[in-house]
Amino acid sequence: xxIDIRLPxxxxxxxxxxxxxxxxxxxxxxRYRQSLDVNINLVWGIVLFAFGFFMLLLGRRGMRVxxxxxxxxxxxxxxxxx
Amino acid sequence: MxxxxxxxxxxxFVFVLGIGVALKSSVKTSTDFFLAGRAIxxxxxxxxFMSANLGAQEVIxxxxxxxxxxxxxxxxxxxxxxxxxxxxxxxxxxxxYGSRARSVPEYLRLRFDEKTRGLNAIxxxxxTIFSSGISMxxxxxxxxxxxxxxxxxxxxxxxxxxxxxFAILISAVVVLAYTFLGGLSSAIYNEVVQFFLIVAGFLPLxxxxxxxxxGWSGLKAKLDPSFTHSWVGMGHAHTNPLGVEWFGxxxxxxxxxxxxxxxxxxxxxxxxxxxxxxxxxxRTPLIGALPKMLFPFLVILPGLIAVALPTPPAVTHAGMTxxxxxxxRGIIPYKLDATTGKPALDKDGKPQLDYDLxxxxxxxxxxxxxxxxxxxTALLASFMSGMAGxxxxxxxxxxxxxxxxxxxxxxxxxxxxxxGRVATVFGIAFSxxxxxxxxxxxxxMDMLQLVxxxxxxxxxxxxxxxxxxxxxxxHGAFSGLLSGTAAAAVHHGLTLSAGAVPxxxxxxxxxxxxxPSEMAQNFWTAIFAWTTCFFVTILVSLLTRAPEESKLTGxxxxxxxxxxxxxxxWYARPVSLAIIVLAGTLLLNVIFW
Numbered sequence: 001x002x003i004d005i006r007l008p009x010x011x012x013x014x015x016x017x018x019x020x021x022x023x024x025x026x027x028x029x030x031r032y033r034q035s036l037d038v039n040i041n042l043v044w045g046i047v048l049f050a051f052g053f054f055m056l057l058l059g060r061r062g063m064r065v066x067x068x069x070x071x072x073x074x075x076x077x078x079x080x081x082x
Numbered sequence: 083m084x085x086x087x088x089x090x091x092x093x094x095f096v097f098v099l100g101i102g103v104a105l106k107s108s109v110k111t112s113t114d115f116f117l118a119g120r121a122i123x124x125x126x127x128x129x130x131f132m133s134a135n136l137g138a139q140e141v142i143x144x145x146x147x148x149x150x151x152x153x154x155x156x157x158x159x160x161x162x163x164x165x166x167x168x169x170x171x172x173x174x175x176x177x178x179y180g181s182r183a184r185s186v187p188e189y190l191r192l193r194f195d196e197k198t199r200g201l202n203a204i205x206x207x208x209x210t211i212f213s214s215g216i217s218m219x220x221x222x223x224x225x226x227x228x229x230x231x232x233x234x235x236x237x238x239x240x241x242x243x244x245x246x247x248f249a250i251l252i253s254a255v256v257v258l259a260y261t262f263l264g265g266l267s268s269a270i271y272n273e274v275v276q277f278f279l280i281v282a283g284f285l286p287l288x289x290x291x292x293x294x295x296x297g298w299s300g301l302k303a304k305l306d307p308s309f310t311h312s313w314v315g316m317g318h319a320h321t322n323p324l325g326v327e328w329f330g331x332x333x334x335x336x337x338x339x340x341x342x343x344x345x346x347x348x349x350x351x352x353x354x355x356x357x358x359x360x361x362x363x364x365r366t367p368l369i370g371a372l373p374k375m376l377f378p379f380l381v382i383l384p385g386l387i388a389v390a391l392p393t394p395p396a397v398t399h400a401g402m403t404x405x406x407x408x409x410x411r412g413i414i415p416y417k418l419d420a421t422t423g424k425p426a427l428d429k430d431g432k433p434q435l436d437y438d439l440x441x442x443x444x445x446x447x448x449x450x451x452x453x454x455x456x457x458x459t460a461l462l463a464s465f466m467s468g469m470a471g472x473x474x475x476x477x478x479x480x481x482x483x484x485x486x487x488x489x490x491x492x493x494x495x496x497x498x499x500x501x502g503r504v505a506t507v508f509g510i511a512f513s514x515x516x517x518x519x520x521x522x523x524x525x526x527m528d529m530l531q532l533v534x535x536x537x538x539x540x541x542x543x544x545x546x547x548x549x550x551x552x553x554x555x556x557h558g559a560f561s562g563l564l565s566g567t568a569a570a571a572v573h574h575g576l577t578l579s580a581g582a583v584p585x586x587x588x589x590x591x592x593x594x595x596x597x598p599s600e601m602a603q604n605f606w607t608a609i610f611a612w613t614t615c616f617f618v619t620i621l622v623s624l625l626t627r628a629p630e631e632s633k634l635t636g637x638x639x640x641x642x643x644x645x646x647x648x649x650x651x652w653y654a655r656p657v658s659l660a661i662i663v664l665a666g667t668l669l670l671n672v673i674f675w
Binding site for chain 1 (some may be wrong): 089094100101126271448449
């Protein structure tokens with residue numbers, strides 16, 4: 001349908017990751033006492049950004065592949081259709 | 083909530099609505115709206131299949147059970163979901179998808195007759211409205227209890243008593259907007275987003291929690307052994323925290339209730355019907371089962387950690403005397419009596435714990451601003467997509483099975499598309515009404531949920547016989563369903579759980595048997611309902627005229643050619659996926675034995 005779901009997921013999680021990482025990087029370190037002195041915003045922000053970026057790549061590739069295949073049954077493994 | 087938390091929540095709302103707007107242009111026919119044009123890839127349907135069930139009540143409830151019963155709660159996943167998900171994918175999906183029925187009730191009409199469909203459609207439509215209303219109520223209550231919006235409301239000079247209404251309104255409007263615009267595809271896309279958000283919000287919670295208690299071994303050392311084993315003690319109802327013996331667990335939960343839900347509930351089946359091919363439809367529940375198998379570590383584990391943490395010292399409010407006793411267990415506080423403000427006591431005079439606060443308190447305990455916003459957004463997202471699941475299932479059943487069948491048959495497709503959108507609006511309006519009803523009359527809601535349980539319990543017997551026994555007739559199915567429901571009600575009326583008083587908890591017809599726990603009573607009610615339905619359906623079917631075999635092709639196992647396998651890689655074939663999932667589940671059961 002319409003758009004490849006991996007694109008919006010990619011954009012959302014890259015943005016969430018960036019926001020969290022930036023907030024963790026520039027913010028006050030003392031607030032991480034409750035998270036066991038782990039700067040969880042920075043660490044998890046980077047993880048989410050990496051995930052979002054990966055989904056963006058997959059989604060872009062999917063959108064480029066989709067028009068060529070439209071009409072035909074694309075029937076390969078689950079991660080690659082559309 | 084601070085600025086950064088609001089920013090994250092706001093970003094999520096923008097995306098949810100954006101997806102609805104972006105998908106609007108691809109909704110041209112009623113099939114696009116109700117069945118997502120049957121064009122969704124398997125992995126998307128699979129994640130949606132799993133997430134539609136993962137409402138906030140599930141997340142909160144599983145954490146609460148984890149705190150109350152320990153790792154045995156994972157039976158609700160490993161026994162109570164995975165086998166049924168495998169069964170529906172491998173054996174039942176060929177008939178749901180292959181029959182081209184547009185809904186579960188419609189399958190019942192094709193296989194049996196109009197009255198069986200009508201019974202299922204009407205009870206299902208009412209049930210979806212009430213369950214979305216009840217979950218709306220639950221989340222609004224939670225937001226109120228946690229005081230999430232209190233600070234913001236104060237700063238804006240708004241009355242704090244509006245928080246409940248605000249929470250209901252905002253979620254209703256957002257869900258309405260995206261399901262109205264994009265229909266089922268919009269709901270499915272948002273369920274996939276929610277899936278990733280839940281993982282993003284809860285994985286660090288489990289990680290930090292485990293880290294602070296010294297890992298799984300540290301957690302084991304802090305808790306009673308019955309909390310960290312799922313099967314030890316299941317031999318007898320009195321030797322495990324659930325109060326159920328293995329047979330009641332395996333039959334009641336593992337067979338009747340779980341197959342009844344995962345194999346017949348249109349809310350989840352609809353996600354598979356939206357798949358783009360037969361093979362994608364069959365793989366949908368199996369792909370959903372892969373993460374489902376691991377979800378206990380995200381939603382149950384935080385509950386266990388919450389009881390293992392040291393209890394914080396009591397906060398002394400002005401004008402109240404300071405107490406030195408711990409005010410709860412772990413970071414779970416006592417449940418407070420609404421009128422006296424003191425802890426509510428159970429039948430033994432011991433204070434009750436407010437287990438529903440296990441997961442929210444864990445979020446507040448470990449997450450600084452930023453991550454807290456993400457965690458709360460994940461909770462809110464799970465609530466909204468659970469609600470959207472109900473709403474999309476409702477508008478489909480209403481439009482196809484009630485409106486098109488009994489009110490206005492033969493109209494144009496555009497008319498039914500229009501009706502679907504209208505049904506979305508009044509479905510949500512009714513849910514809001516149900517949420518306020520739940521707020522005013524708690525008992526009515528308990529009673530309704532009980533009635534739904536009676537109606538649902540026998541359903542799987544009907545589908546099992548319908549799909550695998552060609553002799554089953556419409557009269558048989560209909561009388562089986564009614565007598566199964568009646569059997570559930572009678573069993574409930576004649577039994578009680580230990581310590582309960584006759585009334586809503588059972589025993590309203592007299593007392594024949596007392597179960598060690600409410601859970602055991604529920605499981606056995608389901609077992610009685612299923613068995614009654616099964617045998618009455620067989621008996622009445624044999625007494626009535628056999629259905630014509632020519633009409634049952636594609637609907638019954640023995641009269642349907644085996645689905646042709648698409649050329650897929652070995653690991654992506656439905657049967658291989660099923661074996662992987664079952665082996666993984668078995669392994670998990672052994673590890674946490």
